[in-house]
Amino acid sequence: MPSSAQRDEAQSSYAASETAQPTATSETDAFQQAILAKLTYDVGTNPAHATDHDWFTATALAVRDRAMDRWMVSKGLNQSVHKHVCYFSLEFLIGRLLSDTLNNLRLTDCARDALAGLGVDLDRIRTMEPDAALGNGGLGRLAACFMESMASLEVPAYGYGIRYEHGLFRQGLSDGWQQELPEDWLVRGNPWEFERSDLVYQVPFGGFVEELAASDGPARSVWKPAETVQAVAFDTPVVGWRGRHVNTLRLWSARAAEPLRLDAFNSGDHVGALADRTRAEAISRVLYPGDETEAGRELRLRQEFFFTSASLQDLLARHTRLHGDLQALPEHAAIQLNDTHPALAVAELMRLLVDERHLSWDEAWAITTRTLNYTNHTLMPEALERWPVSLMERLLPRHLQIIYHINWLHLEPLIRRSADVELIKSVSVIDEDQGRYVRMGHLAFIGAHKVNGVSALHTGLMRQTVFRDLNALYPGRIVNKTNGITFRRWLHQANPQLTQILTQELGEAVLDDPGALIRLERLADDGAFQERFRNQRHAAKVNLARIVAERTGVQIDPNALFDVHIKRIHEYKRQLLNILEAVALYDAMRSEPERNWVPRVKIFAGKAAASYHRAKLIIKLANDVARVINSDPAIAGRLKVVFLPNYNVSLAEAIIPAADLSEQISTAGMEASGTGNMKLALNGALTIGTLDGANIEIRECVGDDNIFIFGMTAEEVGAYHKAGLHRDRAGWSPRFERAINLITAGTFSPDDPRRFDSLAHALSSDDTFMVAADFDSYWATQRRVDELWQDPFAWSRASVLNTSRVGWFSADRTIREYAEEIWKISV
Ligand code: 26V
Numbered sequence: 001m002p003s004s005a006q007r008d009e010a011q012s013s014y015a016a017s018e019t020a021q022p023t024a025t026s027e028t029d030a031f032q033q034a035i036l037a038k039l040t041y042d043v044g045t046n047p048a049h050a051t052d053h054d055w056f057t058a059t060a061l062a063v064r065d066r067a068m069d070r071w072m073v074s075k076g077l078n079q080s081v082h083k084h085v086c087y088f089s090l091e092f093l094i095g096r097l098l099s100d101t102l103n104n105l106r107l108t109d110c111a112r113d114a115l116a117g118l119g120v121d122l123d124r125i126r127t128m129e130p131d132a133a134l135g136n137g138g139l140g141r142l143a144a145c146f147m148e149s150m151a152s153l154e155v156p157a158y159g160y161g162i163r164y165e166h167g168l169f170r171q172g173l174s175d176g177w178q179q180e181l182p183e184d185w186l187v188r189g190n191p192w193e194f195e196r197s198d199l200v201y202q203v204p205f206g207g208f209v210e211e212l213a214a215s216d217g218p219a220r221s222v223w224k225p226a227e228t229v230q231a232v233a234f235d236t237p238v239v240g241w242r243g244r245h246v247n248t249l250r251l252w253s254a255r256a257a258e259p260l261r262l263d264a265f266n267s268g269d270h271v272g273a274l275a276d277r278t279r280a281e282a283i284s285r286v287l288y289p290g291d292e293t294e295a296g297r298e299l300r301l302r303q304e305f306f307f308t309s310a311s312l313q314d315l316l317a318r319h320t321r322l323h324g325d326l327q328a329l330p331e332h333a334a335i336q337l338n339d340t341h342p343a344l345a346v347a348e349l350m351r352l353l354v355d356e357r358h359l360s361w362d363e364a365w366a367i368t369t370r371t372l373n374y375t376n377h378t379l380m381p382e383a384l385e386r387w388p389v390s391l392m393e394r395l396l397p398r399h400l401q402i403i404y405h406i407n408w409l410h411l412e413p414l415i416r417r418s419a420d421v422e423l424i425k426s427v428s429v430i431d432e433d434q435g436r437y438v439r440m441g442h443l444a445f446i447g448a449h450k451v452n453g454v455s456a457l458h459t460g461l462m463r464q465t466v467f468r469d470l471n472a473l474y475p476g477r478i479v480n481k482t483n484g485i486t487f488r489r490w491l492h493q494a495n496p497q498l499t500q501i502l503t504q505e506l507g508e509a510v511l512d513d514p515g516a517l518i519r520l521e522r523l524a525d526d527g528a529f530q531e532r533f534r535n536q537r538h539a540a541k542v543n544l545a546r547i548v549a550e551r552t553g554v555q556i557d558p559n560a561l562f563d564v565h566i567k568r569i570h571e572y573k574r575q576l577l578n579i580l581e582a583v584a585l586y587d588a589m590r591s592e593p594e595r596n597w598v599p600r601v602k603i604f605a606g607k608a609a610a611s612y613h614r615a616k617l618i619i620k621l622a623n624d625v626a627r628v629i630n631s632d633p634a635i636a637g638r639l640k641v642v643f644l645p646n647y648n649v650s651l652a653e654a655i656i657p658a659a660d661l662s663e664q665i666s667t668a669g670m671e672a673s674g675t676g677n678m679k680l681a682l683n684g685a686l687t688i689g690t691l692d693g694a695n696i697e698i699r700e701c702v703g704d705d706n707i708f709i710f711g712m713t714a715e716e717v718g719a720y721h722k723a724g725l726h727r728d729r730a731g732w733s734p735r736f737e738r739a740i741n742l743i744t745a746g747t748f749s750p751d752d753p754r755r756f757d758s759l760a761h762a763l764s765s766d767d768t769f770m771v772a773a774d775f776d777s778y779w780a781t782q783r784r785v786d787e788l789w790q791d792p793f794a795w796s797r798a799s800v801l802n803t804s805r806v807g808w809f810s811a812d813r814t815i816r817e818y819a820e821e822i823w824k825i826s827v
Contacts, residue, residue, distance in 0.1 A: 027110055031107070037062075038057070039054060052120075056098070057191050060101075064191060064192060066107065067243065070239075071237045071246040083333065085156065086336070087158070087336050088335060088336065089139075089338035090341035092135055093132075093135030093168075094649070095133075097236075101239050104242065105239060130184075133168040136168060138673070138676075142454075146815060148488060148489065149486050149814070150815055151238045151239060152245070154827075155247075158248050159247070159248070160251075162284050162287075162306070163234045165186055165284060166185075166286040167185055170182070172646070176620045177616065177620050178607070192236045200231065201309070202229075203229045203230070204225030205225055206225055207397065209401060210223075210224055220355070229255070232254075233251075234251050235249070241488055241512070250311075252284065254306060256276055256280035304343075308345045326353065326367065327367065334824070336818070338377075343374070343443050344440075344443075346368060346443050346444065346446070347406070348399065350406070369449055371449070376454070376466075379462065387437060387438045387440065388436070389430065389437060406429065410429070423469055429446065445474075453481070455480070455482050455483065455672060456482060457696050483674075483809075484815070490653075491683065494657055495657040498533075499511075501532055501536055516807070517807040519804070534792070537660075537684060537799075538558055544654060548642050552643070557640075561598055563601065564656075564663060565605075565606075566676060568606050569618055574769055577771045577774065579618070581782055582602050583743060584735050584739040585782075586629050587742060589635045589639060593636075601639075601640045602642070603642050614758070614762070617755075619643065621756055622641065622643045623643050624748040624749050626641035629641050652676070664676075664688070664689035664695050667690070667770050668690045668691050668711060668714040668717050668770075677693070681803075686802060688710065689707065690709070690712075691713050711774040712770060736772055736776065
C-alpha cells in the first residue's frame, strides 16, 4: 500500500476538483446534461427517439466518466506503490454494472432524479443492461466479488481474464427440458470497456523447440512456434466503495496476426482466406460451460495459455518499465491463480524469464515461486484438471520441457533418498497411471508460494486427500482463506429496503463496516422491529412472486414459506434430494389433507452443463413434479414448486432478498465453500444445510439454534463409502421408497412413465451422493423448519440474528486475509 505521502501526491489533482462540491440540485442538473450529451454525441439519438437501451447506454457512459479521474489517480498509485495484485481468472461472473457503479460512486439518487427529469425511470433502464456472464458459477462470481472488494479496500489490483464474445448460455425451458441458447452480451456494445488497440501481445502456439549450443555456457532452447495469436486488451474500470479507488479488469480478446489471406481471397477462396482468422479468434469466442467434451478440449487449453501468457507478458512489460530489475518482481507483484485454469503460468513465467529474459533457471524459479499463489476450488476428482501429455507436446512443446524439468528437480531429492514409489507417483506432476497426463493442481502447488482452500473444512480436506503428500513435502504452504461476498452488491444494492432499515437502526457506519451488523442483535427480540423487518421481507417476496408469475405463469402466495435452492445443477448439490422431499411432502399432504400444513413454495433455479445429461434430467423432473403438484386441487395450493429459468446474477439479486429458507444441502465434503449460502443468510434466510464447506463456519457465527443442520458429516460419508453401504438399498425408509415409487410409476410423467428410471436406478445401485442415506434426516429437519415457521416471532428472531451475525463473510475480510498472509500487502 502507498504511504500517505505518496497517496497525497497522487491524489492532489483530484482533490482540486473535489474542493468545489456542487450542490445537490446543480449536481443533478450537471448529470442530466451529461446524460443528454452522451445520448446526442455518443449514442447518436435524441430524447424524442431514444429507446430504453439508448438511455441505458447514455447513462452508463455518463457514470463511467465520473470514475475516470479517480481511475487515473489509482493507476498512478498502482504503478508507484510497493506491490499490486494480479488476479488471474478464466471467469469473472460480473452481472450488471450500472447499479454497482452508481452505488459505489454514491450517485444513485442523483442519477434517478436526473433521469426522472427527462421522463426516464432508472429502475426500468437498468434492466436493459445485459449480465456480463463471463463465468459458470461460484468460482467466477468469487472473482467478481474479489475485484469489487480489492477496489473498495484500495488494494492495487488488475483482474486478468478473457473477453468472451459469448458468455454462459441462456437457459430456456422447452416442455421442462433445458435448452441452451446463445448469449450475446456484446451485440449492442459495451459502454464500460475501453479497447486498448495499442496494447497487444503475441501469444505463440505449436511448432517445435530448437536447442542452440552456446560456446560460452549451457545450450539455450528456442521455441519456434507454428502460429501466433494476438491478444488485445480491453479494460473495464472497477469502482470501489465511495469511489475512493478504481482498479482495472483487463480482458484479452484474440485476434489473428493476419486478418485476411489476400492471395486466397483474390483467387476466389473467400472462406479459406479467413480460415486462420476464424481459428485464432475462436479462442475468445465463447466461455466453456463447465464439463468439457473431448472435441472442445484443445480450444480450452488454447484459452488457458492465451490469457495466461498475455497477462504475464503484460505484467513483465509493466514491471520492466517501472522498476527494471526482474529480480524485484516478487516485491512488486503477487499473482493469484484462480484455480488451475491459469496454472500454465508456472511454466510460462519460467519460459519468459529463462528463454526471453535470459535469467538462470534458479533465479527464474526463485522469482516464479515467490510471485505465484494458487487457490483450489474443488477436490472432486472429475473436476481436477489434467492435460494429456500428447496434447501439451503438440500445442506447447517448450512448456512441456519446462514442466518435465520442474518435475525432475522436485522429484530428484526423493529419488535420491529412495523414497517409496507410491510417494513419488503421488507427488509427481505427471500422472502415468492410465496414459500420461500433466496434473495442473500439482504444477500450481509446486510453483506457488501459498496454496489455499476456500473454507476451513475444504482446506483440511486438501491437506488430507488430494495434496496430502505434497503438504508433507512443503509443510505450511497450504493455508485457508474462507470465501466472502461483497456486501455492496449482495446487501446494499440487491436489498435497498433491508439496507435502509439497517442504516436507520445502526447508522451509516454499517455501510462501511460489516462488523457493525452485530449491533442488530439487541433488536432480534423487539416486536416492533421484527414487524418492520417482516414488512420489508414481504415486499421482496411480493416482487419475487411477480417475477415468478411473469416467467412461469405460476401464482405463488407471498405469505408462504419461500424455500430457495439456487445454484448450478449438480448431483453433489443434491437438487434431487430436495425434489424427493417435495414429492414425499405432496404424498403426505394427499394422505392427510386435513392437517395443518405449512404453506411452502419450493423455488429452484440453476443451469446444468450442456453435456451433463443427468443434471438436465433433474431439471426435467423438477418441472414435471411442479406441473402435477401445482395443479392438484387436493393440496389446496399449500405446496408449490417452481423452476425459474435462466438463473444469473441479476435473477439472484431478486431471489435472495425474498428467501426464507436457504437450501445448502450438498453431500458433506463435496462443496468446497459455497457463497450463495452467505448471501442468503445475510439477507435473513435461515439455512437448511449439511456440515459442508462454509456452512460449518456459518453455523459457528449464527449459532446452532439459528440454522438447520442435518445429514452425515464428511467423515461419515467417507466411512459409508468405504463400507459399500451406498450400494445397498436395504436401508431405504418407507417414506423414501414411496417417493421413488411415485416417480417410477409415472405420476409426474404420464406421457413417459419410464422417463426417470435411470435416476431411481442410480440411487439404488450406487448412491454416490448419499441422497437415500440422508433423506430421513432431511425430512425430519424440514419438519422442524415447519414448526419454527409457525412461530413468527421465533422465526423472525432467528432471521434477524442471521443478518446480524454473518458480517464475517464480507469479502473485505477475505481480501484482508489474502493481503496479509499471502500477498504481503498492507491494507
Ligand atoms: C465441479 C465439477 C464437479 C465434477 C464435474 C465437473 C465440475 C466442474 C466444475 C466444478 C467446480 C469448479 C470450480 C468451482 O466453481 N468451485 C466452486 O468455487 C466456489 C468459490 O470458491 C465455491 O464456493 C464452491 O463451493 C465451489 O464448487
